Amino acid sequence: MSNLSQDIISNSGVRIFQDKQLYSFNLDTILLYNFAKPAKKGAVVDLCSGNGAIGITLTHKTKATIYLVELQKELSDLAQISINENNLNAQVKLINDDLKNVQNYISHDTIDSIVCNPPYFAVEDNSKMKDNPVLAIARHEIKTDLSKVLYASKVLLKENSHLFMVYRPERLSELFKNMLDNRLQPKRVRFVRSTKNKDANLVLIDAIKTVKSASLKVEPDLVIYQDGEFTKEAKSIIEG
Amino acid sequence: MSNLSQDIISNSGVRIFQDKQLYSFNLDTILLYNFAKPAKKGAVVDLCSGNGAIGITLTHKTKATIYLVELQKELSDLAQISINENNLNAQVKLINDDLKNVQNYISHDTIDSIVCNPPYFAVEDNSKMKDNPVLAIARHEIKTDLSKVLYASKVLLKENSHLFMVYRPERLSELFKNMLDNRLQPKRVRFVRSTKNKDANLVLIDAIKTVKSASLKVEPDLVIYQDGEFTKEAKSIIEG
Numbered sequence: 001m002s003n004l005s006q007d008i009i010s011n012s013g014v015r016i017f018q019d020k021q022l023y024s025f026n027l028d029t030i031l032l033y034n035f036a037k038p039a040k041k042g043a044v045v046d047l048c049s050g051n052g053a054i055g056i057t058l059t060h061k062t063k064a065t066i067y068l069v070e071l072q073k074e075l076s077d078l079a080q081i082s083i084n085e086n087n088l089n090a091q092v093k094l095i096n097d098d099l100k101n102v103q104n105y106i107s108h109d110t111i112d113s114i115v116c117n118p119p120y121f122a123v124e125d126n127s128k129m130k131d132n133p134v135l136a137i138a139r140h141e142i143k144t145d146l147s148k149v150l151y152a153s154k155v156l157l158k159e160n161s162h163l164f165m166v167y168r169p170e171r172l173s174e175l176f177k178n179m180l181d182n183r184l185q186p187k188r189v190r191f192v193r194s195t196k197n198k199d200a201n202l203v204l205i206d207a208i209k210t211v212k213s214a215s216l217k218v219e220p221d222l223v224i225y226q227d228g229e230f231t232k233e234a235k236s237i238i239e240g
Numbered sequence: 241m242s243n244l245s246q247d248i249i250s251n252s253g254v255r256i257f258q259d260k261q262l263y264s265f266n267l268d269t270i271l272l273y274n275f276a277k278p279a280k281k282g283a284v285v286d287l288c289s290g291n292g293a294i295g296i297t298l299t300h301k302t303k304a305t306i307y308l309v310e311l312q313k314e315l316s317d318l319a320q321i322s323i324n325e326n327n328l329n330a331q332v333k334l335i336n337d338d339l340k341n342v343q344n345y346i347s348h349d350t351i352d353s354i355v356c357n358p359p360y361f362a363v364e365d366n367s368k369m370k371d372n373p374v375l376a377i378a379r380h381e382i383k384t385d386l387s388k389v390l391y392a393s394k395v396l397l398k399e400n401s402h403l404f405m406v407y408r409p410e411r412l413s414e415l416f417k418n419m420l421d422n423r424l425q426p427k428r429v430r431f432v433r434s435t436k437n438k439d440a441n442l443v444l445i446d447a448i449k450t451v452k453s454a455s456l457k458v459e460p461d462l463v464i465y466q467d468g469e470f471t472k473e474a475k476s477i478i479e480g
Contacts, residue, residue, distance in 0.1 A: 169458040170455040172416070173426045176417060177421075186412075191431075196436075199457050199460070214413075216409055216410050216413055217410075218412070218443070220436060220438065221436075
């Protein structure tokens with residue numbers, strides 16, 4: 001493990017083993033971890049879990065069994081190291097497969113909460129494509145896409161249970177349409193901006209699986225910087 | 241005209257005749273007027289124009305012919321008074337009919353911009369229903385609804401032309417889904433909040449008619465009050 005760093009999200013105490021050559025967690029991960037309100041018990045899924053940073057750290061917030069679903073072997077192997085090193089084998093289960101096969105491992109309508117930091121970019125949008133293939137798959141819709149992620153979420157979630165997601169505001173209308181098409185109703189969104197006078201660069205979404213319509217709350221923005229320093233709220237989220 | 245007041249949006253100089261017993265323009269109207277960037281010439285439509293406050297005031301921003309489409313006779317009659325009193329009969333045309341019949345007056349694919357402040361509330365949501373029937377129809381989806389408004393917008397607009405709308409954030413996912421279903425792509429949204437720490441209570445949307453997908457910009461919030469007074473931006477919008 002000589003090439004690996006150990007990082008901790010928001011002072012949770014859970015050590016995440018990372019390989020900077022592959023993919024490391026970033027601000028998106030920290031913000032989604034903090035935004036999510038997982039069920040306190042039962043079963044939680046981290047879809048597109050990568051190196052497991054969010055799912056494994058959620059053991060700090062919940063007693064639920066946590067399933068990590070990740071396609072890429074290199075990232076799953078890293079997640080397994082973090083599970084082992086934190087002695088979390090009893091609580092965290094790894095599924096190293098395509099999310100389209102998730103029902104081979106987990107029954108439909110059995111999951112109490114899902115967290116998901118999916119690939120953000122359409123394949124056509126290759127302006128930001130990286131040479132590193134692991135990173136490319138994590139960021140671009142090469143192996144999965146938004147509608148597959150939301151379909152899997154709908155299948156797994158119990159009725160009236162929540163999906164917590166981080167996404168790009170540029171694709172918000174597509175996200176909302178796809179959510180409604182999968183009867184996931186956005187209940188709460190929060191936009192994230194570098195500074196209060198900039199366009200939003202991230203959006204956090206809390207959606208519920210329901211056949212009913214729902215009323216959306218657009219919560220106060222999360223602003224990261226003011227006068228060149230972290231805002232009080234950003235500091236408290238990042239440092240925990 | 242003894243029961244009528246005269247009001248002016250944002251120092252435009254255009255006098256709007258209003259009957260407080262029926263329906264008067266409010267902050268939503270002023271914000272949409274300011275958010276809208278109508279084509280400088282050609283033809284513009286104000287859908288659900290009410291007493292004409294936005295459409296008639298847009299003569300201050302554009303030389304285009306402006307069509308007001310309003311179902312309610314009482315409000316159309318008021319709009320005609322404002323058109324007459326401002327000597328705008330050459331530029332502003334009144335269509336007092338249901339927007340589902342709009343193609344009887346205007347050909348499809350001929351409009352350069354649309355502004356629309358539609359009824360916000362579903363009929364089932366009668367918690368805010370008013371006794372005043374004119375106001376009830378203006379605020380609730382009694383005579384029209386979101387999908388009809390967006391369908392009419394799609395039919396009227398030229399390709400790559402803009403729809404400017406004000407709506408309630410509570411229904412944003414439904415709005416976006418309906419827009420995409422009518423191949424109107426949200427390009428720019430701006431949330432409006434009473435204060436920066438409150439949930440948004442309005443959203444301004446700039447959508448474009450196109451078969452392509454589009455990238456959405458979530459612009460900086462418009463905050464109305466700070467420390468009990470108008471913010472600088474709100475003051476400049478409201479006072480013109």
